[in-house]
Amino acid sequence: MILKPAISIIVPCYNAIDKIGRCFASLSNLKLEIDLYEVIFVDDRSSDGTYELIEKTLPLHSNWRAYCLESNSGSPSKPRNVGINESRGKYLYFLDCDDQVKSNSLELLYNLAEVTNADLVRSELLVDDGKSLTIMNRLRTWSPHMTTQQRRKMIISQQSTTVDSFVRRDVVVSNSIRWPEHLRMGEDTLFLSAILAHAEKIEYLAAPSYIYNRLPSMTPASTQRYGRKELSDHLEVWETAQKILAPAGVDYRNCRLSVGLRVAIESMIFKNRGDIDQSTFEKLAGFLKINRTLVSGFNYSQRIRDVVSAAQQNDYEQFACLTRPRLLIAGYDLKFISDVIPELAKHYDIRIDQWKGHAIHDEAASREHLQWAEYIWCEWLLGNAEWYSRNVRQDQKLVVRMHRMELGRAHGERLDMRNVNAIVAVSTFFFERLLERFPSIPRKKVRLIHNYVRIERYKSTWSSKRSFTLGMIGILPARKGLLKTLTILNELKKIDPRFELKIFGHRAEDIPWVLKDTQEMQYFRECSDYITQNKLDDSVHFLGHQDITCSLEKEDVGYVLSTSESDLGFPGPESFHLAIADGFAAGGVSLILSWPGAEYVWPQEIIHDSINSIVSKILYFSKCPDEHQMSSRIGLEFIKENYNYESFVQAVVNTYLEI
Known part of the structure; x- marks a missing residue:
């Protein structure tokens, strides 16, 4: 049982099950005596099993603890505050759950703080983008002869306000400093500003201690989108940081606004949620007008200057246009x-x-x-x-x-x-x-x-003729399997002469490259011979290129067939075959003569292993039009759920x- 460790490492967590492993590994590899530090995980009510994973890991580390909030707070601030309340260390260190701490860094930070009696130690940062490691937050002109005010100003102006502060817990507690829980963006700026304003002794470690991961992840981070809330937060942060730091001799706007505003505008462009309304825009416009002289001196690209100009001119429409990638x-x-x-x-x-x-x-x-x-x-x-x-x-x-x-x-x-x-x-x-x-x-x-599939564009009125009308959308090249569809038609007509086939798209003789291809033309001659030999001329209709969104209904097509070859060479069978979606969207059903990969795209119920199976299904539907229409509605719902344009x-x- 740890009574009073020297360092409390606080790790807020939320839906990080695919990212937290790197954090675990770095904490496990720390070069510190186990009784010198504690790790406090605070989960923000994850829904992906993150907290359960943390709990399973705790028995392996006697100095690790975990807490879970009763409900999701929406930002890492509340979990960090809970961590502060539960901490017992002399110093606090904050680590995000998808980042890492270097194995020897906490030892270096602790030793420097103890030797200098520092209230705050800032260090360098390593950024990992999956290709390389880049050092950030380096203070090249830091000097032991600098005043406290100079140190504050240098940190604010030359370092990003990342969470990796090594701070004396008494400074946080005695000054009631907490992470602002109502903010989604910029909370780290206000926390660091408050620490800087109250710290009497500030030091800098000229070495990276923290690894910030910019690696791609399938779990979106909370900072991936930027909109009305984030912009409102930034406007509040810029004003509040100015008020916090001014009594400590630091003009936040002069030191940092250039970077903060640029990052905010870049976020509006590349992470835009699209919900910045007129009211929030006008707050930004007002802020930029008040600070026009200062902002005019910022060294921005033309892209950023255009956005600033649109806001200063109160041109909301132009602003909305410019803040899109x-x-x-x-x-x-x-x-x-x-x-x-x-x-x-x-x-x-x-x-x-x-x-x-x-x-x-x-x-x-x-x-x-x-x-x-x-x-x-x-x-x-x-x-x-x-x-x-x-x-x-x-x-x-x-x-x-x-x-x-x-x-x-x-x-x-x-x-x-x-x-x-x-x-x-x-x-x-x-x-x-x-x-x-x-x-x-x-x-x-x-x-x-x-x-x-844009299903809203299709006409789909039912008619009784649909029960006996097959459709094929595109028959070129030969691999589309026209001959198989003709065979299906022939088998159906042996039982009911009302069946017919409507073919949409070009014929072989319409396409120059097909005309020049001996094998292709031989195949389509076989198809023509089959039609003639089986007396299908009056039942096969070549309709040419048409607008499928209305033609399937107009031509009473009730079945769209996908009879492509199952070639496993390259390029291979169908990749998706939109004709299948066309069939359902237009009020019919689609049936597939199995080709490799169809089972990953389409419902198993419409995939058939043989021509006879398709023939049987069509005959069943022709006798049961209610079942035919029900199957069409089910297929349409499948498309709405899986292949909608939104x-x-x-x-x-x-x-x-x-x-």
Whole structure:
């Protein structure tokens, strides 16, 4: 039982089950006698099992304790305050649960504090972004001859206000200093300001003690979004820090506002929640007008100056436009993303770099677009992705979306993966196929974002003719399996002559490359021969390219068939096959003749192992129209839940936030 340790390490926790392991490891490796320190974990009512994991770890460490709040507070401040109340050490040290403390740092901090009788010791910081370690918070001109006021000013002006202060507990308790629990942003600034204002002896350790992790995580951090609440917090923090530090001889606005305002504006741009309303904006505008002279002297980029100017001019619409990241969408065929661009535009300022072919573009125009962009989305892993991967700047974020056909091309082999932040696959099966085809692409850079369906755009009125009308959306190339669909039609007509097939899309003879391909043309001649031999000419209707959102209903299609080949070579089978979603969205049902990966995308109930199974299902529905319609509604609900455009847009937003 530890009666009075020298150091209390306070660790607030919330939903960090995939991140806290690094923290555990660093605390386990501390080079301190076990009776010299205690570790206090305070969980903010995690919902992912973090607290349970901490409890399982406690028996391994006699000087570790844990507490769990009764309800979630929404910020690390309350857990830190609980930690202060429960602490018994002479000194306090705060560590976030997704960061690390260096093994020898607490010993160094403690020894320095004891030798100098310091109330506060600040040190350097290591930032780990997964690629390199960068030293921050270094005070190159620190001198033992500096006055206390000079030390305060240097720390505020030259260090980030990170949590890693080594502070005498008596200073905190006797001055009733606590972390401000109502703030979501900037609470560390006010806590450090209060400590600096009351500390009589301040020291600096010229060595890193704390490792701040900027590694990607699937669990979003509370600081990943910025909006009305965060901006309001920052405005309060800037005013309050000024009041706290002024009596201690430090002008916070002169020392730190330049950095604080820049970080806030960058957060508005790149982490924008989109909820900064007119009222909150006007508070910012008022603050900037009052401090116009000071702010005009800040050395900002033109991007930041434009946002400041819009606020100073009280131009809310311009401000809202400027506080969106600049997203460049580049590619040749944009059919799988074009109709969601209006929704993406709510989050991004968007430009399009329309390529003339898979590897053909106006390079001068692309370079101009690239100069403007902050984020780049390459639709298809083709020449566009290859070119952008070689030309993006280090400060830009490049995401490439791969569908299917790219696995049959070599562009993925020629990517400069150092400059690609993420590659998106549209299905689970093709997530793995991508990694198999291009071993140079690291798994950690691949993301899964399914295609989306704009179901609200489809017409879906039911008619009795739907019970006997098959549909096929796209028959090119041969792997789409037209002959199998014709076989299904033929088997159905043997039982009921009312069945017919409506085919949407180009015919083989309409496409030059198909005409030149001997194998392809041979296949489609076999299909024509099959139609003739089985007297299906009056039952097969080639309707050409049409707007599927209304044509399926207009043509009374009740069944959309997916009969693609199960080829396991590259590029392979279907990756997603949007035609299946079309069928349900338009009021029919879709049926799949099993191809590899279909089970990861679509309900098992619509996947069939044989032509006979599909024939039986269609015959059943034709006799039971109520069941047919019920199955369509179930499929539609599945699409609404899994492939809605709102989820797609949010996944794109989350991807750029994460990387």
